[in-house]
Amino acid sequence: MAAITAAAPYAARDRDLRNRAQVRGWLYFVLLVLFALVLVGGATRLTESGLSITEWQPIHGVIPPLNDAEWQEEFQRYQQIPQYAELNKGMSIEAFKSIFWWEWVHRILARSVGLVFALPLLFFWATRRIERGLGPKLVGILLLGGLQGAIGWWMVASGLVDRVSVSQYRLATHLTLAALIFTATMVVARGLAPHSEPAADRSTQRLAGVIVLLALVQIYLGGLVAGLDAGLSYNTWPLMDGRLVPGDLLLLEPAWRNFFENPKTVQFVHRIGAYTVFAVALWHMIATRRRLPGTTHARRATLLFLIVLVQASIGIGTLLMQVPLHMALTHQGFALILLGFAAAHWRGTKGAYPLPTRPPMKRRYVLLVGVGVSLVAAGIRLSLPPVWFP
Numbered sequence: 001m002a003a004i005t006a007a008a009p010y011a012a013r014d015r016d017l018r019n020r021a022q023v024r025g026w027l028y029f030v031l032l033v034l035f036a037l038v039l040v041g042g043a044t045r046l047t048e049s050g051l052s053i054t055e056w057q058p059i060h061g062v063i064p065p066l067n068d069a070e071w072q073e074e075f076q077r078y079q080q081i082p083q084y085a086e087l088n089k090g091m092s093i094e095a096f097k098s099i100f101w102w103e104w105v106h107r108i109l110a111r112s113v114g115l116v117f118a119l120p121l122l123f124f125w126a127t128r129r130i131e132r133g134l135g136p137k138l139v140g141i142l143l144l145g146g147l148q149g150a151i152g153w154w155m156v157a158s159g160l161v162d163r164v165s166v167s168q169y170r171l172a173t174h175l176t177l178a179a180l181i182f183t184a185t186m187v188v189a190r191g192l193a194p195h196s197e198p199a200a201d202r203s204t205q206r207l208a209g210v211i212v213l214l215a216l217v218q219i220y221l222g223g224l225v226a227g228l229d230a231g232l233s234y235n236t237w238p239l240m241d242g243r244l245v246p247g248d249l250l251l252l253e254p255a256w257r258n259f260f261e262n263p264k265t266v267q268f269v270h271r272i273g274a275y276t277v278f279a280v281a282l283w284h285m286i287a288t289r290r291r292l293p294g295t296t297h298a299r300r301a302t303l304l305f306l307i308v309l310v311q312a313s314i315g316i317g318t319l320l321m322q323v324p325l326h327m328a329l330t331h332q333g334f335a336l337i338l339l340g341f342a343a344a345h346w347r348g349t350k351g352a353y354p355l356p357t358r359p360p361m362k363r364r365y366v367l368l369v370g371v372g373v374s375l376v377a378a379g380i381r382l383s384l385p386p387v388w389f390p
């Protein structure tokens with residue numbers, strides 16, 4: 001009897017660890033789908049395919065045109081928007097199909113990631129595999145995903161009237177929210193992983209966190225560069241317009257607009273952002289190697305610095321080569337790798353989440369209701385016409 005009692009905590013611990021491994025595996029899979037989604041999103045933008053589907057039909061929209069008549073109908077709808085009239089007049093139906101497919105795959109992946117997240121979440125919850133404290137984090141990520149769908153449509157809507165491309169403000173917001181969801185998922189997954197070393201000191205943790213924030217800001221700035229096609233001009237480095245700090249950065253009135261709408265200023269600020277990330281990552285690497293020599297934290301800080309170095313080099317290559325598709329996509333994909341690694345490293349410096357104490361909480365039921373409500377809310381949102389979401 002005594003032996004059974006003594007073994008009980010170990011059995012509970014084993015079960016907790018097994019649950020954590022399953023939840024973690026699922027979150028890593030979500031990260032993989034998110035990564036593919038962001039890359040296809042980038043290809044959709046770079047091939048100027050993002051406005052090819054002009055109607056928002058959450059359920060019916062999953063089925064692509066199936067015969068010639070349906071393709072003609074879809075094509076005719078595209079011919080009504082300014083992008084067709086000003087950029088693609090006379091486009092063949094075959095060319096239209098190729099831009100359509102990029103956007104279609106992007107939307108299908110976006111819907112899939114919602115399911116890949118929500119369904120296992122419900123399963124893990126129902127089978128009591130979600131430990132105390134994890135529920136709100138996972139529901140938070142789910143809600144951010146719903147918000148991202150709405151922002152995606154808000155972005156597309158900006159390019160359907162008056163303009164030939166989407167607003168750079170909305171594009172950058174969409175990209176940054178995708179990056180935020182990726183970061184949050186990575187942080188939670190890494191918090192559930194077994195950590196081989198104790199947490200690092202506070203100042204190492206803080207600097208690792210600052211790099212995550214800077215990477216997010218840099219991704220927002222990259223979104224502005226991409227949205228304004230600001231990488232197609234001033235294709236020199238390190239000089240820009242013949243100088244380290246070019247002139248006419250504050251041409252527009254009021255001055256703040258230059259930071260969002262003046263391609264020259266936006267590109268310059270993205271460069272400064274990259275130098276900042278580079279400098280802070282270098283500082284973090286040197287400080288961590290000094291403070292915690294020979295540790296995993298120090299090795300990861302070094303690898304993070306190298307990733308920043310590679311990313312900055314890819315960015316420079318993208319600029320010098322005037323943004324060819326393969327370079328721009330590599331630059332975008334590597335930005336996520338950088339961000340994901342920075343987030344994993346930051347979480348690593350804080351140590352794993354403490355193992356839950358038994359018995360499991362009653363709050364589980366409240367959170368379960370939370371997930372249900374979110375799903376219903378998402379369903380209602382999807383069934384409303386886009387005019388409700390200008």
Ligand code: HEM
Pocket residue numbers: 042045046175215218219220221222223225226227229230231232237270271273274277278308311312313315316318319323328331332335338
């Ligand atoms: C830490 C370093 C960097 C990060 C995290 C980063 C991130 C990004 C991101 C996320 C985008 C948006 C990609 C898209 O939506 O297609 C972007 C665009 C861009 N970045 Fe960077 N970047 C970095 C450094 C640089 C550097 C050093 C340069 C050049 C001096 C550069 C040049 C560009 C250019 C030209 C674009 C526009 C590409 C396009 O139109 O698709 N980047 N960057």
